[in-house]
Each structure stands twice: as structure tokens, then as C-alpha cells.
Amino acid sequence: MAISSTVFNDIPAALRVPGWYIEFDNRLAGNAVFQGKLLVLGQMLSSGTTEPLVPVRITRAEEGDVLFGRGSMLAEQLRAIKAVDLYTETWVIPLEDAALAQKAAGSILVTSGPSETRPLALYIAGYRVWCEMVAGATPAVTAQAIVDAINDDGRLPVTAALDDVTPEQVNIECRWGGLTGNGISLGECLKGEERPQGLILTSVEPTGGAVNPELMGAVAAMGDEWWNWICLPYTDTTSLEMIEAELVSRYGPMRQKGGRAFAAFRGTHSAAATLGNGRNSPHVSIMGMGLAPSAPWIWAAVNAIVAAKNLAIDPSRPLQRLPLPGLIGAREGLRWDDSERNLLLYDGIATHTVATDGTVQIERQITTYQRNSAGVADDSYLDINTPETLERIRYEQRSLFAQKYARHKLAEDADRALYDPSQPIMTPKVAKAELLSLYRQTLMGDRAWVRDYDGYKESLQASIDPADPSRLNVIDQPMLIGQYRVHAQQTQFRR
DSSP states (O other), X not given: OOOOGGGOSSSOSSOOXXXXXXXXXXXXXXXXXXOOEEEEEEEOOTTOOSOTTOOEEEOSTTHHHHHXXXXXXXXXXXXXXXXXXSSSEEEEEEEOOOTTOBOOEEEEEEEEOOSSOOOEEEEETTEEEEEOOOTTOOHHHHHHHHHHHHHHOTTSSEEEXXXXXXXXXXXXXXXXXSGGGGGOOEEEOTTSOOOOTTOEEEEEEXXXXXXXXXXXXXXXXXXXXXXXXXXOOOOSHHHHHHHHHHHHHHHSTTTOOOOEEEEEEESOHHHHHHHHHTOOOTTEEEEEEETOSSOHHHHHHHHHHHHHHHHHHOTXXXXXXXXXXXXXXXXXXXXXXXXXXXXXXXXXXXXXXXXXXXXEEEEEOBOSOOBOTTSOBOOTTOBTHHHHHHHHHHHHHHHHHHHHOTTOEEOOGGGGGGSOTTSOEEOHHHHHHHHHHIIIIIIIIISOOEEOHHHHHHHOEEEEOTTOTTOEEEEOOOEEOOOOOOOOOOOOOOO
């Protein structure tokens, strides 16, 4: 058959001016390019220079100090993120304190001053603060030294002041309001530093923080941009419900811009289990910290960037054993054992381990999803890899058809032979062939995201909608590849 002039995109059919006209069509040359984005949610201080609730892209860690205020939640989250990975595109939606927010407050009481001159390694939210300790100093003088050391370090999440009534007591207060301040830990010599002899401190970790920022404005500010991963510093019910609902909407077929949120919870085993069992989202992962000294918002930030970096490379590869740099795990006697962590993995809480050198590692990055809509136990979205891989498969499929068939007509298979072969016509058979090729060559061969090609081929269906000649309906059943997580072996020895 002859090639019709109607197949050209830019060369008009009504052309009589002599010449050699050649147009280019890149439909067969383009490949899907995935460039994921990490979105960080968190609070700024009044000293920050940027506008709240306006997304801003961050390329350098030090930008956070200026934009959001030195010592702010966001500034420190970004410093932790950029210490892990400089290449993942990172954006921030800064939040102000809620109008009725209350700041968490705690104290350090100096019962006895030091009997030797040696600096004290004080730890606040996982940050080490060296405090000058002088032999023979009174409790009040020692307390003042602690106040000076805390306030001289502008990156700490707290400020300090001597108590008006008890000069031997250091009062500390979180720089921002909300529940997150209740996760600030206080400790001494956590990494084996020598402690000044004679010094006796009694610490009360901050409490009383209340009212996190409302996330409605942040969700609105997310707009229609595709945020692949979200660092979420909040685990209160209101915040989780808001993010869960938004991520369900984004994952759906009408938006197709799904993402996963990463949060962290500092608390007891029972409290973590209660939190996990109260949630049920395939797009939110909450890691249990136990009583680790690091701040939950920093833990969430490090977990988010480590996950983002590696899931971008391969969404099907498990995250287990990946280190979470800079975090401090709970001391050995307070770490959850295998059986306790196994329970949490049935409670919707992701788990971690601590290596012999103190490195915190991801053990299993699960979501909070545990039951289907009927309330029946369901593990279909147990691991974060499942929604991540499905998201990427959908992206590859959409990119394929959008690239090659953006302006095609639609006809039945039986009629295709009657048309000029050069005509841009999609048919059910062509759609199936493209999906099978993508599955076999890209999703299976190149990426190793799926398995069972024969089963996929047998189950694949495509047909034109009987009520709409412009709609092609397709059903496919990809079988996702598994992750090598558990090795069970029985060794039957002989003699």
C-alpha cells in the first residue's frame, strides 16, 4: 500500500512548493527517564527567611540555616539528609508552629559538682555537647557551665537557662512547639567518653510539648507535583491521617503520582505496637526507634533519604542491612530482641538493628498496611518494595504508550489489515504486543522487577470498550519479583 500524506506530523498535505522536506519523529527513540524527588516536611523558626508553606528546593545543607533558622527542625533534617546523599533532588515545605503549640520542657539538676577537671560529654537528642567541668565547682557553677555549653551550640533543638528558684537546675526548652519536642533525649557519655568523677546529674527529659502544625496547608502546597518520597516528622493521628489520605489519592489511577512517607517513633515496645496497630496504610512506613537517643525527626530524615536513594536505583531490591548514618541506637540493654522485633513486624512497625560498631541498620522496611477493607489480615502491601515497584511499572507502561502512541487512532484487530500500514492505528493486539515486550525485555530482563512471563502472557487481556470506540480496556497481572529476606535450611548431617 502507498504511504498517505496524512501520516506526517509537520509536513502539510497541501504542499506544492518544490523541495526535500524531512521531519523527525522521536517516538521510537525515547526511553522513560525516572527522576525521583524527596519532600521534607518540618518546622522552621521565626529566624528563617523563607515563606512558610511554599515549596523550596535545597541543594546544599547550609541553606537550611538561613531559610529555616539555625537549629530548626528543618535545618537539621537537611543537614542529616545531605550528609547521606547530595544527588537526590530534595524539596522542603516549611511549616510554622501551630497557633496553640506548646513547647516541650525538661531539666538537668546538678546534685554534686565534679571532683576532677574533665569535660562532660552531654548528649541532647543525640547531639554531643562538651561541657567544661572544673574540679571543686559548686553545683550552681556547674549548672551555669552546662547552660553556656548548650546555648553556645546553635544547632541543638533546645535552649537552656538556670532555674529562677533552684540555681543548680538547668531548664531546657525545645526551640519549637508541638509533640515532637517530647522525643528529645538526655544522656551522658553515650559513646564511651570518660565521665568527670564526683559529678552527679539528674535529668528529666522534655515533656509537655503539644499541638503539631496542621498539615492541610502543606498538602495543598504539594500541588500536582510528583513527590516520590516524603520525610514525615510527625506520628500523631491527625498528621498521619492527613498524609495517608493524600497518598492514597496520589496512588490512584486518576492522579498516578504516588509516594511513600517515612516517619520514626521513639518510645517503648508497647507504645510502638499500639501506634502501628492503629494505622493501615500501604504508603507510610514508621520505624520503631525504641529509646534511641537520636531525635525522631532526624531518624525519619535519614531513613527517608537512604530509602529514596536506593529505591530510585531499584524499587524491588530490599533495603535490609543498609546503614542509617549518624543515628545512635538504644544502648544494648534496651534494644529489642529478635522476638520483640518480629512482633512489631506484625504490628505495622518497621524495624532496625544495631551492628557491633554501633551502626544503625534497616532490618525490614514495612508499611503500616495490615488489613484489607473487610478487616481481614492481608500482607499484599507488607513491604515498601511492593507499592514502589508497582509505581515504577506503571510509569514505564504509561511512558511507553505516551511516547509511541500519543496521537493514534483505535481499531479492531480484524480491521487492521484493511488500513494502510503507515497509518497510526492502535489495536488490542498491538497493545498486548507492546506490554509483553516491555514485560519481557525491560521489566523482567533489564530491571528484574517481575517474574513469570508465561503467566503474564496468558493472563493479558485487551479489547475496545463496547460502549466507547475510543477507549481501550486492558487487564494485566504482573507477578512481582520477591526479596531474599529469609533463608531457611535444614542440614541433615551424616556420619
